[in-house]
Amino acid sequence: MGSTARSSSQWSGSAKGAASSLLHSSPQHTSVQAVSAYAESEFENPPNIFGLTGRSPVMRQLILQMQRMAPRLTLFTLEGEDGTGKTLAARALHANGSAADGPFVPCLASRFFTPSEGGGGARWSTAALEQAHRGMLFLDRVHQLSPDQQDMLADFLRWFDHQPSQASQLELGSQDGEPTPGTGLPAQVAFSSSIPLRKADPPSPFRQDVASRLYAVRFRLPALRERREDIPMLAQTLIQRFSRAYRKTVRGLGPGTIAPLLRHGWPGNVRELDQVITAACLETTSQWIRPIDLPPFSSLIPQSVPLNPGPRGTESTEEPSWNLDAVIRFHVHKVLQHTRGNKLRAAKLLGVSRSTLYRVLAAEPATFATPNHPSPTRNHGTE
Numbered sequence: 001m002g003s004t005a006r007s008s009s010q011w012s013g014s015a016k017g018a019a020s021s022l023l024h025s026s027p028q029h030t031s032v033q034a035v036s037a038y039a040e041s042e043f044e045n046p047p048n049i050f051g052l053t054g055r056s057p058v059m060r061q062l063i064l065q066m067q068r069m070a071p072r073l074t075l076f077t078l079e080g081e082d083g084t085g086k087t088l089a090a091r092a093l094h095a096n097g098s099a100a101d102g103p104f105v106p107c108l109a110s111r112f113f114t115p116s117e118g119g120g121g122a123r124w125s126t127a128a129l130e131q132a133h134r135g136m137l138f139l140d141r142v143h144q145l146s147p148d149q150q151d152m153l154a155d156f157l158r159w160f161d162h163q164p165s166q167a168s169q170l171e172l173g174s175q176d177g178e179p180t181p182g183t184g185l186p187a188q189v190a191f192s193s194s195i196p197l198r199k200a201d202p203p204s205p206f207r208q209d210v211a212s213r214l215y216a217v218r219f220r221l222p223a224l225r226e227r228r229e230d231i232p233m234l235a236q237t238l239i240q241r242f243s244r245a246y247r248k249t250v251r252g253l254g255p256g257t258i259a260p261l262l263r264h265g266w267p268g269n270v271r272e273l274d275q276v277i278t279a280a281c282l283e284t285t286s287q288w289i290r291p292i293d294l295p296p297f298s299s300l301i302p303q304s305v306p307l308n309p310g311p312r313g314t315e316s317t318e319e320p321s322w323n324l325d326a327v328i329r330f331h332v333h334k335v336l337q338h339t340r341g342n343k344l345r346a347a348k349l350l351g352v353s354r355s356t357l358y359r360v361l362a363a364e365p366a367t368f369a370t371p372n373h374p375s376p377t378r379n380h381g382t383e
């Protein structure tokens with residue numbers, strides 16, 4: 001990619017230096033050339049599984065582990081905070097596993113375990129099972145299950161463990177490969193959880209016997225703040241993704257833009273980074289994202305998205321933020337993303353005047369400040 005006359009291999013040495021200096025030194029010393037080199041480099045081909053990538057040791061190890069284990073997985077759990085890439089990881093394991101020829105069927109765990117949906121006394125959704133026949137059923141957000149639903153999950157695990165092997169599944173389906181009603185059987189079942197299901201100190205909100213079964217094979221997606229060295233590469237990946245999707249040429253991060261990204265805490269993880277990059281790509285009038293193009297980060301997501309509280313106390317231990325300004329700004333940015341930055345259309349959709357929209361965007365969001373990022377206005381400083 002890019003219009004530079006130098007090849008990426010010629011750049012790779014200086015790109016490596018640029019990455020290191022961006023991570024370890026003051027942003028004021030970052031040169032235009034170094035940042036351009038960084039954006040144009042190929043990032044030394046970090047391991048990649050179905051678009052899930054990372055160059056930090058923890059991500060390298062995870063991706064290699066996924067590549068190694070994918071062909072043999074039957075039942076496993078992906079654990080990590082919201083937006084860390086659990087769904088992407090599940091898709092990657094599906095694409096590289098024994099059920100790759102079958103469908104990938106994501107389903108909220110709390111919807112799957114809804115007795116009425118299956119009818120006929122079924123304690124889980126037979127429709128979802130049929131859809132996922134010989135593929136992967138991905139039961140998302142298992143930590144949100146109520147105690148009754150956890151009991152259903154225990155029954156489901158027992159049922160699944162006693163099903164015939166993949167080899168004999170052919171006999172279960174009809175001749176054209178479609179399952180006959182009530183006989184759908186996924187080859188793989190994956191679960192996701194945003195919080196650890198196993199607690200060292202009881203009492204736990206989750207049935208510990210069930211958690212042990214789910215943890216037999218577990219992949220942990222690290223929070224973005226635990227692998228900051230991945231931020232430049234992820235930002236570049238997301239910029240390229242944006243450019244392709246929106247057909248707008250954005251080449252990379254301009255001078256001074258990486259520093260605020262490295263300083264931020266990323267409570268919303270890669271999803272939040274994606275939102276920030278998308279908003280900046282929409283905003284920029286240059287081919288490079290400038291600090292002034294960055295939105296105030298923490299306003300893009302509510303500071304702490306409260307989890308669905310369950311009777312056994314499955315709610316997040318973090319204090320949820322219901323700050324009205326934060327919610328309004330989050331919504332406004334979502335609408336702006338939807339209208340691809342068209343403020344007139346966004347104002348119409350929101351049912352407000354354009355000047356009101358500008359006022360919301362210009363407002364100083366004092367309540368969104370993070371300790372490391374005290375003034376999240378549109379201009380993130382003068383670096």
Ligand SMILES: Nc1ncnc2c1ncn2[C@@H]1O[C@H](COP(=O)(O)OP(=O)(O)OP(=O)(O)O)[C@@H](O)[C@H]1O
Nearest residue numbers: 051052053081082083084085086087088270271274
């Ligand atoms: N390592 C990565 N490389 C590229 N994109 C990533 C990576 N991790 C996550 N993403 C992107 O970040 C966004 C959030 O990822 P995903 O939906 O998989 O997270 P999640 O953990 O399942 O979130 P939630 O628990 O809130 O459902 C997606 O757009 C995904 O493509």
